[in-house]
Amino acid sequence: MSKAYDICVVGGGMVGAAQAALLSRAGFEVALLEAFQPAEFNPENEVGLRVSAISAGSRAILEQAGAWKCIEKQRHCAYREMHVEEQGSERGLDFLADEFGRDALGYIIENQLVQSCLWKSIEAAGEVDIYCPDKLQGLEQRPDGVTVKLESGQSLKCKVLAASDGALSTVRKMVGIDQQVWEYNEQGLVAVITTEKPNPGIAWQRFLSGGPLALLPLSDGRSSIVWTQSDADARSRVSLPEDEFLTELTEACRSVFGKVTAVSERASFPLRTRISEHYLDGRVVLLGDAAHAVHPLAGQGVNLGFLDAAALTESLLAADEHSLDRALRHYARWRRSDSVLMTRGFHAIHELFALPGQISSKIRQIGMRITNKSWFTKDRLLLHAAGQHSDAPRLAKGETLREIMRNH
Structure with a gap:
């Protein structure tokens, strides 16, 4: 007999683990499926090669997922200054945390540490059923949910399947969602x-x-x-x-x-940059790299994924049995419009700085100098980079799960 859940999260990386933690803390019945047992973070090991620039909005989300205290106790680096320049000129864009009343512009943290602390939060709470190591073998959609078949032979039923299984997402391929890709x-x-x-x-x-x-x-x-x-x-x-x-x-x-x-x-x-044609198929939703992947010059990859996790949590909290499909459509429109804007913006920046020639270089340098003199423009850029712009999820802007649940 299949075990039933509100949400099955496929993929236990940073974004998937954050999604499972947020949803379980919001009172949902959650299953987490992950193919590989994550390695426990060992501070005695050398610093990992894969790190992320965690934004202020992502920090707020990780706090609500129960992972930030664990991260804070380990090695991480708050950065309070950011400088961007072009070859041939040491002048460029400067952002100072103090100038904008912020404690930090962001935090450089090893990906393994973020994932490890999220899993510790999930395991300590004991509210998520974890299927690991196990793999998705197939899925079948129904009007009221999804049946998931695992390689172990188990079968799970869920009202919603949240796919956070990476850029090469098996779930995305199974439901036939195409992607636009820039190589x-x-x-x-x-x-x-x-x-x-x-x-x-x-x-x-x-x-x-x-x-x-x-x-x-x-x-x-x-x-x-x-x-x-x-x-x-x-x-x-x-x-x-x-x-x-x-x-x-x-x-x-x-x-x-x-x-x-x-x-x-x-x-x-x-x-490469990827953006899925849509984020929803029936009761299957995409988030994180399964939905979008951006050029690392932006430093926003995992931050966009954490915003997805917060947005899906808030959308589901606002839904009841009769409005669940409407809530999922709201999530898909909300997050795709934001990630398309960010993804295409980063792609345009990449193309702009790839233009050769002195005239192109001069135009870029003038643009950076003008931007550097405008507090308002820099503040708007920082709000977007922090994941705390007007259309961002409330969790990213500092509201707690308890406050959001109380308002619903």
Whole structure:
């Protein structure tokens, strides 16, 4: 006999785990399906290569998911300054937390730590039925829900299936939702570097002719880098002798924190932007990378996913048995319109900075100088980057689950 749930969450990465935690804390019966048991975070290990710039809105969501206290006790770095420039000019855009009355602009945190703390929150509460390790074998939609078949032979019934199973989402393919994809033929080279002077908590980004280079501050004064470059250049630089790589990187970041003196292992991953044609099929909803994936120059990938999780939670809290389908349609329209705006905006920025020539460069530099002088424009940009703009979910803007539940 199939076990019945309000929501089945497929995919237990950062976004899926946050979704399961939020929904269970909001009083829903939740099942979480994940193919691989997440590794427990070990602070004795070297800093992971995959980190995220967690926004203020995402921090608020993680607090409501019960994960932030766990994260705060471990290594993370609040950054209070952000600088963006273009090759050929050290002047650019500067954002200071103090200037906008913020404690921090964001937080650089290892992906594994975020996922680990979310799972600890879920397991400690004991309110979510976890099916892990297990895989989705098939699904069957009905007017009133979805039946999920697992590789273990178990069958689950749920009123809603929330798919957060990544950019190559099995669920999305099963229900036949297409995606628009922009291929850049680029890779993001990632590593952890040591510089002569410790990074004082500045998120620093430079647009080079071959692609943007970002230095993100870590809690020990080192920096995590994401260096966007062509497929060929990335393959070459990943395997360069260390001394040659250090020389090239020092030049690329113009010794902003002095010479680069050491580098961890290096890795690279392909870059592309994706947006699903729609986020809803019957009672199946998409969120996170299953719905959209953005270029890392934006630093917004997982933040958009956390906004999805908050928005779906709020939409479901506002629904009853008779208005559930309407609530799901509201979620899909709400989040797709926002992520399309952000995704296309980031794609346009990528294309703008990819334009060669001195005239294009001059126009970009003038644009950055004008923006840098406008407090209002920078404040609007920060609100969007923080996930706290007017159309953002209430959870991202600091309301608690209890307050939202009380209003429904």
